Amino acid sequence: MNLAIIGIGKVHHIMNPGSENLFMKAFKTTIPVFFGYIPLGMAFGFLLAGAGFHWIYALVMSIFIYTGAGQFIAVTLLAAGAQFIEFATITLLINLRHSFYGLSLLEKFSGVGKVKPYLIFALTDETYALLTTTQVPEGASKARFYFYISVLDHLYWITGSVLGAVLGSLLNLNLEGMTFVLAALFVVLTIEQYYASRARFPFIAAIFAGILSLLIFNPENMLLLSIIIGTLILIAHEKTIKDKAPPGDKQ
Amino acid sequence: MSNTIYMLVVIGTVALATFITRALPFVFFISREPPELLLTIEKNLPPMILMLLLIYCLKDVQWLQFPYGASELFTIASVTALHVWKRNAMLSIFSGTGLYMLLVQLDIFSIALEVYP
Numbered sequence: 001m002n003l004a005i006i007g008i009g010k011v012h013h014i015m016n017p018g019s020e021n022l023f024m025k026a027f028k029t030t031i032p033v034f035f036g037y038i039p040l041g042m043a044f045g046f047l048l049a050g051a052g053f054h055w056i057y058a059l060v061m062s063i064f065i066y067t068g069a070g071q072f073i074a075v076t077l078l079a080a081g082a083q084f085i086e087f088a089t090i091t092l093l094i095n096l097r098h099s100f101y102g103l104s105l106l107e108k109f110s111g112v113g114k115v116k117p118y119l120i121f122a123l124t125d126e127t128y129a130l131l132t133t134t135q136v137p138e139g140a141s142k143a144r145f146y147f148y149i150s151v152l153d154h155l156y157w158i159t160g161s162v163l164g165a166v167l168g169s170l171l172n173l174n175l176e177g178m179t180f181v182l183a184a185l186f187v188v189l190t191i192e193q194y195y196a197s198r199a200r201f202p203f204i205a206a207i208f209a210g211i212l213s214l215l216i217f218n219p220e221n222m223l224l225l226s227i228i229i230g231t232l233i234l235i236a237h238e239k240t241i242k243d244k245a246p247p248g249d250k251q
Numbered sequence: 252m253s254n255t256i257y258m259l260v261v262i263g264t265v266a267l268a269t270f271i272t273r274a275l276p277f278v279f280f281i282s283r284e285p286p287e288l289l290l291t292i293e294k295n296l297p298p299m300i301l302m303l304l305l306i307y308c309l310k311d312v313q314w315l316q317f318p319y320g321a322s323e324l325f326t327i328a329s330v331t332a333l334h335v336w337k338r339n340a341m342l343s344i345f346s347g348t349g350l351y352m353l354l355v356q357l358d359i360f361s362i363a364l365e366v367y368p
Contacts, residue, residue, distance in 0.1 A: 091268035102276035206302030
Protein backbone atom coordinates (compact mmCIF):
# COMPACT_ATOMS: atom_id res chain seq x y z
CA MET A 1 0.00 0.00 0.00
CA ASN A 2 1.18 3.45 -0.79
CA LEU A 3 1.82 5.74 2.14
CA ALA A 4 0.64 8.75 0.21
CA ILE A 5 -2.96 7.60 0.06
CA ILE A 6 -3.11 7.15 3.79
CA GLY A 7 -3.09 10.90 4.53
CA ILE A 8 -4.64 10.39 7.91
CA GLY A 9 -6.76 13.23 9.26
CA LYS A 10 -9.35 14.24 6.73
CA VAL A 11 -11.62 16.00 9.11
CA HIS A 12 -11.59 18.70 11.69
CA HIS A 13 -14.01 21.31 10.75
CA ILE A 14 -12.25 23.86 12.97
CA MET A 15 -9.60 23.80 10.34
CA ASN A 16 -11.66 24.83 7.35
CA PRO A 17 -9.59 27.05 5.12
CA GLY A 18 -10.65 30.61 5.63
CA SER A 19 -9.31 34.09 5.85
CA GLU A 20 -7.65 33.68 9.23
CA ASN A 21 -3.96 33.26 9.19
CA LEU A 22 -2.26 29.98 9.77
CA PHE A 23 -1.04 30.82 13.24
CA MET A 24 -4.56 31.56 14.48
CA LYS A 25 -5.77 28.29 13.00
CA ALA A 26 -3.00 26.42 14.76
CA PHE A 27 -3.80 28.30 17.96
CA LYS A 28 -7.49 27.34 17.78
CA THR A 29 -6.52 23.71 17.28
CA THR A 30 -4.39 23.78 20.41
CA ILE A 31 -6.87 25.47 22.77
CA PRO A 32 -7.97 22.19 24.42
CA VAL A 33 -4.33 21.33 25.02
CA PHE A 34 -3.85 24.76 26.60
CA PHE A 35 -6.56 23.97 29.12
CA GLY A 36 -5.02 20.59 29.74
CA TYR A 37 -1.36 21.55 29.93
CA ILE A 38 -1.77 24.58 32.17
CA PRO A 39 -3.28 22.66 35.12
CA LEU A 40 -1.19 19.56 34.44
CA GLY A 41 1.98 21.67 34.16
CA MET A 42 0.98 23.44 37.37
CA ALA A 43 0.54 20.12 39.10
CA PHE A 44 4.07 19.23 38.03
CA GLY A 45 5.31 22.63 39.28
CA PHE A 46 3.58 22.13 42.64
CA LEU A 47 5.16 18.69 42.95
CA LEU A 48 8.64 19.99 42.12
CA ALA A 49 8.35 22.96 44.48
CA GLY A 50 6.93 20.68 47.15
CA ALA A 51 9.97 18.43 46.82
CA GLY A 52 12.07 21.49 47.62
CA PHE A 53 13.43 22.42 44.20
CA HIS A 54 13.83 25.93 42.81
CA TRP A 55 11.28 26.96 40.16
CA ILE A 56 14.09 27.46 37.66
CA TYR A 57 14.27 23.65 37.42
CA ALA A 58 10.63 23.53 36.38
CA LEU A 59 11.55 25.88 33.54
CA VAL A 60 14.64 23.92 32.49
CA MET A 61 12.90 20.54 32.71
CA SER A 62 9.83 21.64 30.79
CA ILE A 63 11.94 23.25 28.07
CA PHE A 64 14.40 20.41 27.58
CA ILE A 65 12.59 17.25 28.69
CA TYR A 66 9.00 18.11 27.82
CA THR A 67 7.09 14.97 28.73
CA GLY A 68 4.23 14.76 31.20
CA ALA A 69 4.49 11.41 32.91
CA GLY A 70 8.27 11.36 32.49
CA GLN A 71 8.72 14.61 34.40
CA PHE A 72 6.43 13.55 37.24
CA ILE A 73 8.40 10.36 37.61
CA ALA A 74 11.68 12.27 37.42
CA VAL A 75 10.62 14.35 40.43
CA THR A 76 9.73 11.20 42.34
CA LEU A 77 13.13 9.72 41.50
CA LEU A 78 14.89 12.98 42.41
CA ALA A 79 13.20 12.99 45.77
CA ALA A 80 14.35 9.40 46.23
CA GLY A 81 17.89 10.28 45.15
CA ALA A 82 17.98 7.72 42.35
CA GLN A 83 20.98 6.75 40.22
CA PHE A 84 21.47 8.12 36.69
CA ILE A 85 20.99 4.66 35.23
CA GLU A 86 17.59 4.46 36.90
CA PHE A 87 16.58 7.82 35.45
CA ALA A 88 17.68 6.64 32.01
CA THR A 89 16.02 3.22 31.99
CA ILE A 90 12.77 4.34 33.57
CA THR A 91 12.46 7.28 31.19
CA LEU A 92 13.20 5.06 28.20
CA LEU A 93 10.52 2.58 29.27
CA ILE A 94 7.92 5.21 30.13
CA ASN A 95 8.39 7.04 26.84
CA LEU A 96 8.96 4.11 24.52
CA ARG A 97 5.37 4.53 23.32
CA HIS A 98 6.56 7.64 21.49
CA SER A 99 8.45 5.40 19.08
CA PHE A 100 5.09 4.08 17.92
CA TYR A 101 3.91 7.62 17.32
CA GLY A 102 6.83 8.27 14.99
CA LEU A 103 5.99 5.14 12.99
CA SER A 104 2.74 6.70 11.84
CA LEU A 105 4.30 10.09 11.20
CA LEU A 106 7.19 9.05 8.94
CA GLU A 107 5.26 10.20 5.89
CA LYS A 108 3.71 13.31 7.46
CA PHE A 109 7.06 14.54 8.71
CA SER A 110 8.86 13.94 5.43
CA GLY A 111 9.64 17.17 3.66
CA VAL A 112 9.06 19.46 6.61
CA GLY A 113 12.64 20.66 6.39
CA LYS A 114 14.62 22.10 9.25
CA VAL A 115 11.80 22.04 11.81
CA LYS A 116 11.79 18.23 11.72
CA PRO A 117 14.15 17.71 14.69
CA TYR A 118 12.02 20.03 16.78
CA LEU A 119 8.76 18.36 15.70
CA ILE A 120 10.23 15.01 16.74
CA PHE A 121 11.51 16.42 20.04
CA ALA A 122 8.12 17.95 20.86
CA LEU A 123 6.04 14.87 20.04
CA THR A 124 3.97 14.46 23.19
CA ASP A 125 0.78 12.38 23.43
CA GLU A 126 -1.41 15.43 22.90
CA THR A 127 0.63 16.93 20.05
CA TYR A 128 0.62 13.54 18.35
CA ALA A 129 -3.14 13.41 18.71
CA LEU A 130 -3.55 16.84 17.13
CA LEU A 131 -1.07 16.26 14.30
CA THR A 132 -2.60 12.95 13.25
CA THR A 133 -6.18 14.20 13.36
CA THR A 134 -5.95 17.78 12.10
CA GLN A 135 -5.72 18.47 8.41
CA VAL A 136 -3.27 21.09 7.21
CA PRO A 137 -5.31 24.00 5.74
CA GLU A 138 -5.34 24.01 1.96
CA GLY A 139 -2.41 25.76 0.38
CA ALA A 140 -0.70 26.24 3.73
CA SER A 141 2.76 25.11 4.64
CA LYS A 142 2.65 21.79 6.46
CA ALA A 143 5.96 22.54 8.18
CA ARG A 144 4.77 25.86 9.60
CA PHE A 145 1.39 24.53 10.64
CA TYR A 146 2.89 21.55 12.49
CA PHE A 147 5.56 23.79 13.97
CA TYR A 148 3.01 26.27 15.35
CA ILE A 149 0.97 23.50 16.94
CA SER A 150 4.06 21.92 18.50
CA VAL A 151 5.51 25.20 19.78
CA LEU A 152 2.20 26.37 21.24
CA ASP A 153 1.68 23.10 23.11
CA HIS A 154 5.26 23.30 24.36
CA LEU A 155 4.75 26.88 25.57
CA TYR A 156 1.58 25.92 27.44
CA TRP A 157 3.47 23.17 29.22
CA ILE A 158 6.36 25.47 30.14
CA THR A 159 4.01 28.21 31.31
CA GLY A 160 1.93 25.84 33.42
CA SER A 161 4.89 24.20 35.11
CA VAL A 162 6.66 27.48 35.95
CA LEU A 163 3.39 28.97 37.17
CA GLY A 164 2.82 25.96 39.40
CA ALA A 165 6.35 25.98 40.78
CA VAL A 166 6.30 29.73 41.48
CA LEU A 167 2.85 29.91 42.99
CA GLY A 168 3.29 26.70 44.89
CA SER A 169 0.49 26.35 47.35
CA LEU A 170 -0.13 30.12 47.52
CA LEU A 171 -2.98 29.70 45.14
CA ASN A 172 -5.95 27.78 46.32
CA LEU A 173 -7.84 27.23 43.10
CA ASN A 174 -9.98 24.18 42.91
CA LEU A 175 -8.79 22.70 39.63
CA GLU A 176 -9.92 19.20 40.54
CA GLY A 177 -11.13 17.48 37.43
CA MET A 178 -9.75 20.03 35.01
CA THR A 179 -7.16 17.68 33.56
CA PHE A 180 -10.10 15.64 32.33
CA VAL A 181 -10.01 18.09 29.43
CA LEU A 182 -7.35 15.80 27.96
CA ALA A 183 -9.66 12.78 28.20
CA ALA A 184 -12.40 14.84 26.52
CA LEU A 185 -9.92 15.85 23.82
CA PHE A 186 -9.07 12.19 23.21
CA VAL A 187 -12.78 11.30 23.01
CA VAL A 188 -13.33 13.94 20.34
CA LEU A 189 -10.19 13.05 18.38
CA THR A 190 -11.02 9.34 18.55
CA ILE A 191 -14.47 10.07 17.07
CA GLU A 192 -12.85 12.21 14.37
CA GLN A 193 -10.44 9.38 13.58
CA TYR A 194 -13.42 7.12 13.09
CA TYR A 195 -15.13 9.57 10.74
CA ALA A 196 -11.87 9.88 8.78
CA SER A 197 -11.15 6.20 8.31
CA ARG A 198 -14.47 4.41 8.96
CA ALA A 199 -12.38 1.48 10.11
CA ARG A 200 -13.79 -0.23 13.19
CA PHE A 201 -11.08 -2.74 13.82
CA PRO A 202 -8.50 -0.36 15.37
CA PHE A 203 -11.03 0.55 18.07
CA ILE A 204 -11.88 -3.06 18.78
CA ALA A 205 -8.16 -3.82 19.04
CA ALA A 206 -7.67 -0.84 21.35
CA ILE A 207 -10.54 -1.74 23.68
CA PHE A 208 -9.35 -5.32 23.90
CA ALA A 209 -5.69 -4.35 24.44
CA GLY A 210 -6.61 -1.54 26.84
CA ILE A 211 -8.86 -3.58 29.11
CA LEU A 212 -6.47 -6.51 29.10
CA SER A 213 -3.59 -4.21 30.05
CA LEU A 214 -5.60 -2.52 32.79
CA LEU A 215 -6.36 -5.93 34.25
CA ILE A 216 -2.87 -7.42 34.19
CA PHE A 217 -0.35 -4.57 34.32
CA ASN A 218 0.06 -1.82 36.83
CA PRO A 219 -1.45 1.50 35.70
CA GLU A 220 1.90 3.23 35.18
CA ASN A 221 3.08 0.67 32.61
CA MET A 222 -0.19 -0.03 30.89
CA LEU A 223 0.08 2.51 28.07
CA LEU A 224 3.22 1.19 26.39
CA LEU A 225 2.22 -2.44 26.94
CA SER A 226 -1.28 -1.86 25.61
CA ILE A 227 0.14 -0.15 22.50
CA ILE A 228 2.41 -3.16 21.91
CA ILE A 229 -0.48 -5.62 22.37
CA GLY A 230 -2.75 -3.51 20.16
CA THR A 231 -0.11 -3.30 17.44
CA LEU A 232 0.35 -7.08 17.53
CA ILE A 233 -3.42 -7.49 17.17
CA LEU A 234 -3.41 -5.14 14.16
CA ILE A 235 -0.57 -7.12 12.58
CA ALA A 236 -2.30 -10.44 13.24
CA HIS A 237 -5.50 -9.01 11.74
CA GLU A 238 -3.71 -7.84 8.58
CA LYS A 239 -2.09 -11.24 8.20
CA THR A 240 -5.42 -13.04 8.55
CA ILE A 241 -6.95 -10.86 5.87
CA LYS A 242 -4.01 -11.51 3.58
CA ASP A 243 -4.08 -15.25 4.13
CA LYS A 244 -7.80 -15.54 3.60
CA ALA A 245 -7.63 -16.43 -0.09
CA PRO A 246 -5.21 -19.38 0.01
CA PRO A 247 -6.48 -22.09 2.34
CA GLY A 248 -4.00 -22.97 5.01
CA ASP A 249 -3.96 -24.17 8.52
CA LYS A 250 -2.52 -21.24 10.42
CA GLN A 251 -2.36 -21.99 14.10
CA MET B 252 28.99 16.48 43.41
CA SER B 253 27.08 19.66 43.95
CA ASN B 254 23.32 19.66 43.89
CA THR B 255 23.11 21.90 40.85
CA ILE B 256 25.37 19.69 38.78
CA TYR B 257 23.48 16.57 39.91
CA MET B 258 20.21 18.21 38.84
CA LEU B 259 21.58 19.27 35.48
CA VAL B 260 23.01 15.83 34.75
CA VAL B 261 19.69 14.24 35.73
CA ILE B 262 17.77 16.66 33.53
CA GLY B 263 20.17 16.01 30.64
CA THR B 264 19.80 12.24 31.10
CA VAL B 265 16.00 12.33 31.18
CA ALA B 266 15.87 14.78 28.25
CA LEU B 267 18.14 12.60 26.14
CA ALA B 268 16.27 9.40 27.00
CA THR B 269 12.97 11.07 26.09
CA PHE B 270 14.32 12.40 22.80
CA ILE B 271 15.73 8.98 21.86
CA THR B 272 12.29 7.37 22.20
CA ARG B 273 10.78 10.01 19.94
CA ALA B 274 13.56 9.97 17.34
CA LEU B 275 13.98 6.19 17.13
CA PRO B 276 11.65 5.42 14.20
CA PHE B 277 12.82 8.44 12.21
CA VAL B 278 16.48 7.46 12.58
CA PHE B 279 15.77 3.80 11.95
CA PHE B 280 13.94 4.34 8.67
CA ILE B 281 16.10 7.17 7.38
CA SER B 282 17.79 5.15 4.66
CA ARG B 283 15.57 2.13 4.27
CA GLU B 284 11.96 1.61 3.40
CA PRO B 285 9.73 0.65 6.32
CA PRO B 286 8.64 -3.00 6.01
CA GLU B 287 5.42 -3.60 4.12
CA LEU B 288 3.70 -4.93 7.21
CA LEU B 289 4.31 -1.64 8.95
CA LEU B 290 2.85 0.29 6.05
CA THR B 291 -0.33 -1.77 6.16
CA ILE B 292 -0.92 -1.14 9.86
CA GLU B 293 0.36 2.44 9.83
CA LYS B 294 -3.02 3.95 9.00
CA ASN B 295 -4.64 1.99 11.82
CA LEU B 296 -2.16 3.09 14.46
CA PRO B 297 -3.51 6.61 15.16
CA PRO B 298 -7.12 5.54 15.84
CA MET B 299 -5.92 2.68 17.99
CA ILE B 300 -3.45 4.83 19.93
CA LEU B 301 -5.98 7.61 20.52
CA MET B 302 -8.46 5.11 21.88
CA LEU B 303 -5.73 3.70 24.13
CA LEU B 304 -4.79 7.20 25.33
CA LEU B 305 -8.41 7.63 26.30
CA ILE B 306 -8.42 4.33 28.18
CA TYR B 307 -5.12 5.37 29.79
CA CYS B 308 -6.80 8.53 31.11
CA LEU B 309 -9.13 6.21 33.01
CA LYS B 310 -6.36 4.08 34.51
CA ASP B 311 -6.81 5.41 38.04
CA VAL B 312 -10.58 5.03 38.15
CA GLN B 313 -11.70 2.67 40.92
CA TRP B 314 -14.12 0.57 38.92
CA LEU B 315 -14.92 -1.80 41.74
CA GLN B 316 -15.50 0.87 44.36
CA PHE B 317 -18.41 3.21 44.73
CA PRO B 318 -19.30 5.21 42.60
CA TYR B 319 -17.75 2.83 40.02
CA GLY B 320 -16.36 5.48 37.70
CA ALA B 321 -19.83 6.94 37.16
CA SER B 322 -18.53 10.51 36.68
CA GLU B 323 -16.00 9.42 34.08
CA LEU B 324 -18.39 7.17 32.15
CA PHE B 325 -21.20 9.71 32.25
CA THR B 326 -18.92 12.49 31.01
CA ILE B 327 -17.46 10.39 28.21
CA ALA B 328 -20.93 9.32 27.10
CA SER B 329 -22.07 12.97 27.13
CA VAL B 330 -19.04 14.18 25.17
CA THR B 331 -19.53 11.38 22.64
CA ALA B 332 -23.24 12.12 22.20
CA LEU B 333 -22.67 15.86 21.95
CA HIS B 334 -19.84 15.47 19.48
CA VAL B 335 -21.70 13.05 17.23
CA TRP B 336 -24.66 15.43 17.32
CA LYS B 337 -23.00 18.85 16.91
CA ARG B 338 -19.56 17.91 15.63
CA ASN B 339 -18.12 20.97 17.34
CA ALA B 340 -14.84 20.00 18.96
CA MET B 341 -14.52 22.99 21.30
CA LEU B 342 -18.12 22.68 22.48
CA SER B 343 -17.77 18.95 23.15
CA ILE B 344 -14.45 19.26 24.96
CA PHE B 345 -15.27 22.21 27.19
CA SER B 346 -18.79 21.33 28.14
CA GLY B 347 -17.51 17.85 28.91
CA THR B 348 -14.71 19.17 31.11
CA GLY B 349 -17.04 21.60 32.89
CA LEU B 350 -19.50 18.79 33.48
CA TYR B 351 -16.80 16.54 34.86
CA MET B 352 -15.43 19.23 37.21
CA LEU B 353 -18.94 19.80 38.49
CA LEU B 354 -19.54 16.09 38.98
CA VAL B 355 -16.35 15.45 40.92
CA GLN B 356 -16.12 18.69 42.88
CA LEU B 357 -19.71 18.45 44.11
CA ASP B 358 -19.48 14.68 44.28
CA ILE B 359 -22.79 14.51 42.49
CA PHE B 360 -22.93 10.79 41.87
CA SER B 361 -22.31 9.92 45.49
CA ILE B 362 -25.14 12.23 46.54
CA ALA B 363 -27.48 11.21 43.74
CA LEU B 364 -27.09 7.54 44.49
CA GLU B 365 -27.53 8.14 48.21
CA VAL B 366 -25.29 5.39 49.36
CA TYR B 367 -23.51 7.37 52.01
CA PRO B 368 -23.46 5.37 55.21
